[in-house]
Amino acid sequence: MAGRIVAPVLLAIGLLGGGAAHAGLFDDEEARKAIVDLRQSLAKVEEQNAQRAAESAAANAALLEQITALRRSLLDLNNQLETMRADIAKLRGSDEQLARDVAELQRRQGDVSQTLDERLRRLEPVKVSLDGREVLVDPEQKRQYDEAIATLRGGDFDKSVAALGAFQRRFPGSPYADSVRFWLGNALYGKRDYKEAITAFRGFVSASPDHPRAPEALLALANSQAEMKDPRGARKTIEDLLKAYPQSEAAQAGKERLASLK
Known part of the structure; x- marks a missing residue:
């Protein structure tokens, strides 16, 4: 009798013990799934971060290229400005030389005119x-x-x-x-x-x-x-x-x- 009682108890205990083991197995499966999901989420985040980083790098590269192009344009404009300044200086120098040449030409023309007038006066009847x-x-x-x-x-x-x-x-x-x-x-x-x-x-x-x-x-x-x-x-x-x-x-x-x- 006692043996019969013990067997069910043991069975119950076994069943209870088996249920606990089953519950443990269930918890591990959920944990693994959670870990997988977490890893997938992390991978996705990393992928997004990598994509964002790539996009950011591309944007930075494009921005750097634009900055470089702007710097080149600024340098070209500065060179053109210096060239224009040099040309203006030359033009000013040319204008000054031209003014001197014109003044000298006018002076010579005045001398020639005076000489011609004197010669004409010597030739004009009196x-x-x-x-x-x-x-x-x-x-x-x-x-x-x-x-x-x-x-x-x-x-x-x-x-x-x-x-x-x-x-x-x-x-x-x-x-x-x-x-x-x-x-x-x-x-x-x-x-x-x-x-x-x-x-x-x-x-x-x-x-x-x-x-x-x-x-x-x-x-x-x-x-x-x-x-x-x-x-x-x-x-x-x-x-x-x-x-x-x-x-x-x-x-x-x-x-x-x-x-x-x-």
Whole structure:
């Protein structure tokens, strides 16, 4: 009896013991599952973190590339700025040189213009009063004529004859031509070259019978003839003077000179 009681108890105990073991097995399975789930979650988190890290690295790389590109662009812009500054400096230097060149050119142009004006002034005809009339003459002709007359008035007849003769050859059509011929006759008379003086005075009167000095030229011609011991010719010339220019001062002087001629 006692044995029969013990067996069920033992069975119960066994069953109870078996139930406890079964419960332990169940707990381990849950734990393992939890661990697996945890590992999977951890792996997923790590994968996400790795993906995020990769994305972050890619983003950082892209950002670094952008920063590098910006730095290159900034460096290029800085180089361009320096180049532009250098070009501006060169342009400023060129402008300054150009300004100096322009100023020098203007100065030279002014000098050339002044020189040209002076040359033109020397070439432009000038108005002079000649034997009671106003005429336009070349400045160089005026200069040479004035020099020749000044030499004549100074009593240097040889030099004045040479100067007046040179003037005739150089300026045959000059407004001074008649006056030069008249004064050349006087210079020859002063030089006592009466023969050439007669030629000069005759040429003057023949070419310009209406010239204000024509009466004087005829009187000088008569005096030259008298010096050449030709009183007959001298009287004839004075008679021509009295006939052609009776009211002239030379005619009055010719009358007095006529009385002395024999």
